Amino acid sequence: MKEKIFENEILESFHQTVEHIQELMSEPTAIFITDTTHYRYTAHVEGLPFQTKADDPLKQFVKEVIQKGEYFEDVIEAGGPFAFPFKSVILPIKDENGRPVGGVLMAQSLRKRHEMTELAETVRSALDQITEAINDLNVKVQEVVETNGYVLKTVEESKENTQNTDEILAFIQDISSETNLLGLNAAIEASRAGEFGRGFDVVAKEIRKLSSSTSDSVKKVDEVLKGIKGSINTIDEKINENTEVYETQAASLQEIAASIQELNSSVQMLYSFAEKI
Incomplete structure (x- = not known):
């Protein structure tokens, strides 16, 4: 079991099971777990060359999605360092009082679909x-x-x-x-x-x-x-x-x-x- 880094149980559950989640995905999937301002945990995969590290600040758009508490999904076309398109997902996480406490971000390669x-x-x-x-x-x-x-x-x-x-x-x-x-x-x-x-x-x-x-x-x-x-x-x-x-x-x-x-x-x-x- 990994060292606990989140007070929120949902965020910590994702933190503890992130490798298993990646194994369940049909294509390579990078997973990032955040609080409301910074990345707290990053799980990179081959084929998705993200440079994001723990403690990097969130971009404004990601902050806004987490604050709104609305699920976001989009397909990012291939370009730059990314040879294939990928699906970007932002899953805002709230506490028991409905207040945003962070989010789980996923970037799933769409290489198979593209090919x-x-x-x-x-x-x-x-x-x-x-x-x-x-x-x-x-x-x-x-x-x-x-x-x-x-x-x-x-x-x-x-x-x-x-x-x-x-x-x-x-x-x-x-x-x-x-x-x-x-x-x-x-x-x-x-x-x-x-x-x-x-x-x-x-x-x-x-x-x-x-x-x-x-x-x-x-x-x-x-x-x-x-x-x-x-x-x-x-x-x-x-x-x-x-x-x-x-x-x-x-x-x-x-x-x-x-x-x-x-x-x-x-x-x-x-x-x-x-x-x-």
């Missing part, structure tokens, strides 16, 4: 950046999906046009066949006419030549169109595959964004928790 708040701010800032990046990416993915939709529509129209071309080629092929038949009939008639059918025979040959040329051209065009249709079908398949991939990515991005929103809520809870420390 937790900074951590929460860092996490939130990182989440905000990730969210912004995801939103930008999601917009671009949606733009690609939309563009693919337009391209797919154009491809479908091209497929329809090539099918229409097939019908035209079939029609031309029919004409070519009929022309060839007409030329064959003309040749037969020219042969029957003998000497008088020579001119008609020339016409018949030209008709058959035209028919053959038309038929060859139709076949070449048909081959080209088949190649085009094959390419269009390949493009169609690839666009559909890519669209499915992008739609899946868009859904995944939305899920990630939802998860980040949940993390933001957790960070807000961390802020709230830090404020209560």
Whole structure:
């Protein structure tokens, strides 16, 4: 038991138990016990570099708080020799007659709260950046999906046009066949006419030549169109595959964004928790 220095029982109780009080605190806490004019006992801690000593006079503000007998609390921001903010408390003590006899002053480090708040701010800032990046990416993915939709529509129209071309080629092929038949009939008639059918025979040959040329051209065009249709079908398949991939990515991005929103809520809870420390 320490030597008694206070007549007032409450002040002396604080004096005798100050080390235990410090042990109960969640963060390092300096404790000062005063009478109405001077510091009488000081218990310093590491991290709070106060220069106050026993028998130092009280500052006017502290005197006024003790005289008023009203509890005072404030948070002092970091600065000067103090690397972290701390909570300042003044607990005025009165005797049995209600007269002020001194006070208990506490300065509790808020290092943990400060570090937790900074951590929460860092996490939130990182989440905000990730969210912004995801939103930008999601917009671009949606733009690609939309563009693919337009391209797919154009491809479908091209497929329809090539099918229409097939019908035209079939029609031309029919004409070519009929022309060839007409030329064959003309040749037969020219042969029957003998000497008088020579001119008609020339016409018949030209008709058959035209028919053959038309038929060859139709076949070449048909081959080209088949190649085009094959390419269009390949493009169609690839666009559909890519669209499915992008739609899946868009859904995944939305899920990630939802998860980040949940993390933001957790960070807000961390802020709230830090404020209560």
